[in-house]
Amino acid sequence: MKKLIKVCGMTDGDNIRDVEALGIDMIGLIFFPRSPRYVSAKPSYLPSQAKRVGVFVNASADEILSTVDEFCLDYVQLHGDETPSFCESLGLGKERIIKAFQISSSSDLAACEKYLGYSGLFLFDTKSPLAGGSGQRFDWNILASYSLKVPFLLSGGIGPDSTTELSLLEHPMFAGYDLNSRFEVGPGLKNVKLIEKFLKEYEQN
Numbered sequence: 001m002k003k004l005i006k007v008c009g010m011t012d013g014d015n016i017r018d019v020e021a022l023g024i025d026m027i028g029l030i031f032f033p034r035s036p037r038y039v040s041a042k043p044s045y046l047p048s049q050a051k052r053v054g055v056f057v058n059a060s061a062d063e064i065l066s067t068v069d070e071f072c073l074d075y076v077q078l079h080g081d082e083t084p085s086f087c088e089s090l091g092l093g094k095e096r097i098i099k100a101f102q103i104s105s106s107s108d109l110a111a112c113e114k115y116l117g118y119s120g121l122f123l124f125d126t127k128s129p130l131a132g133g134s135g136q137r138f139d140w141n142i143l144a145s146y147s148l149k150v151p152f153l154l155s156g157g158i159g160p161d162s163t164t165e166l167s168l169l170e171h172p173m174f175a176g177y178d179l180n181s182r183f184e185v186g187p188g189l190k191n192v193k194l195i196e197k198f199l200k201e202y203e204q205n
Contacts (some may be wrong), residue, residue, distance in 0.1 A: 004176025006153060007195065008055065009037035011188030013044030018192045020050045022199060025176065028077065031067055032057040036187035037180075046071065053077050053098065061089055068092070077123060087118040095120035098153070102127035103138045106145040113148065123178065126156030137162075143171055151175035158182065160198050167205030 008028030010016050016027060027050045030037045034057075046052060051074040056064050058080035068076060077098040078087065087097050099119035101111055104127040112122055126138040137157030146152070151173045158166070159182035166177060183198070185191050 003174070004153065005199070006053065006176060006178040007183070007190060008053070008155070008178050008180045009035070009184075009188055010190060011037060011039055011043060013046075015189055015192070016043055016047060017045045019190055019195060020047050022192070022196055024050045024195075026051045026053050026075070028053040028055050028178070028180075029071065029073075030055040031059065031063075032079070042071070051075060055079055058082065061086070064090060075121075078119075079123075079125075084115050084118040087115065094118055097121075098123050100125055100155075103142060103156075106142045109142070109146050112146070112150070116148065116150065119150065121175065122150050122152040123155055124152055125178075140165070140169060143169075143174075146171070146173065149173065153178050155180070160194055163198060163201040163205055166202060 004025045006026035006028060007019050007024050009030050010019065010027055020027060027047045029039045029052065031039055031054055052071060053075040054067055054071060054073040055077045056079065064076055067073065075096050075098050076090065076092060077100055079100040087099065094117060097119040098121045099115050100123040101108060103109065103124050126136045128136065153176050154174065155178035158177055158179055179195060183190050183194050
């Protein structure tokens with residue numbers, strides 16, 4: 001089954017256009033001011049084929065919903081301490097909510113259960129002080145203990161050299177993967193040729 005491909009942390013309109021042209025499924029825009037990939041101004045181009053994902057960390061419901069409207073976001077990715085009731089209060093429906101979890105051990109997966117019915121897709125990232133974007137990978141063997149029926153995206157430290165390991169990862173709920181800092185020429189600016197090469201290699205595995 002074809003995996004979803006998400007490229008996150010994009011800020012430049014031309015770069016977004018070029019990455020989208022590779023057939024990417026989702027493009028993530030980060031609305032967290034402390035991130036080096038923070039979208040401080042609306043890019044000159046926003047995805048028209050790839051789904052638009054807005055990434056938030058403990059933002060208010062008003063801030064999230066106004067950004068959803070302004071950027072016509074398809075998904076909201078919640079990367080902080082947002083509760084299940086907060087997810088529901090947004091009124092977007094669970095299928096538009098991606099709840100992210102920072103993982104360093106199998107016990108971190110236990111937090112997922114209370115979000116059943118409130119998020120249609122989970123994202124598993126490496127635990128870091130800045131809520132993501134660390135460029136580090138957690139131990140994927142931990143995923144063997146994940147038994148819920150909510151599909152997940154894999155994030156954290158996936159780089160140009162990860163294609164073989166990704167192709168060997170077997171889990172019934174593994175829906176796709178998230179590319180970010182290890183494919184950059186600078187914060188928020190992706191190396192299009194490197195992503196293209198990665199995608200071709202992944203397909204061949």
